[in-house]
Amino acid sequence: MTIRKIAQIGHPVLREVAREVTPDELASPAIQTFIDDLIETMRDANGAGLAATQVYETIQICAIEVGDNPRYPYKPKIPLTILVNPKIEHLTDETFDNYEGCLSVPNLRGMVKRTARIRLTALDRHGAPIDAEFAGFTAGTIQHEVDHLFGKIFVDRVTDPTTFATWAEFDRHHKPKFLESVGAIVDKYHRA
Numbered sequence: 001m002t003i004r005k006i007a008q009i010g011h012p013v014l015r016e017v018a019r020e021v022t023p024d025e026l027a028s029p030a031i032q033t034f035i036d037d038l039i040e041t042m043r044d045a046n047g048a049g050l051a052a053t054q055v056y057e058t059i060q061i062c063a064i065e066v067g068d069n070p071r072y073p074y075k076p077k078i079p080l081t082i083l084v085n086p087k088i089e090h091l092t093d094e095t096f097d098n099y100e101g102c103l104s105v106p107n108l109r110g111m112v113k114r115t116a117r118i119r120l121t122a123l124d125r126h127g128a129p130i131d132a133e134f135a136g137f138t139a140g141t142i143q144h145e146v147d148h149l150f151g152k153i154f155v156d157r158v159t160d161p162t163t164f165a166t167w168a169e170f171d172r173h174h175k176p177k178f179l180e181s182v183g184a185i186v187d188k189y190h191r192a
């Protein structure tokens with residue numbers, strides 16, 4: 001496995017729309033090795049997710065995993081998930097405020113409104129269908145990664161630019177207020 005270089009904002013590859021992967025391609029050793037690299041690169045960078053376009057491959061594959069993540073300690077856990085050719089259906093007009101960051105946008109966070117409940121259809125890395133509903137931060141993480149596959153970066157969705165903050169200034173000036181809202185979001189969407 002190889003840790004890949006992560007494209008940084010301004011590189012045109014991050015604005016490309018990735019193409020769908022065929023079942024034959026997905027089964028190929030080249031793509032399976034690529035998926036292993038994507039996972040290793042995401043984990044090495046402490047990402048909650050990583051999309052193929054972020055490592056210069058314009059194919060519709062992304063990885064998501066939230067464990068004990070030092071970048072996002074408040075996010076509910078998500079087991080390692082590979083999404084191939086993902087499609088999102090928005091199940092509500094309801095949104096929540098998510099203070100996002102991105103491995104392709106060094107040292108910047110900003111407030112994004114994300115749809116609170118989504119339906120996700122995709123294939124897993126073995127070509128098996130995924131069809132499930134997600135809410136709250138998990139829905140937000142999925143929307144962020146799928147956006148990458150369609151050339152969108154979270155900064156495009158920041159409606160109030162005064163929320164932009166470096167990670168240090170986020171900790172100093174924005175974190176206490178955001179963490180207050182986190183509890184409510186977790187209670188609302190992440191408790192059965």
Ligand code: NI
Pocket residue numbers: 101102103104144148
């Ligand atoms: Ni990102």
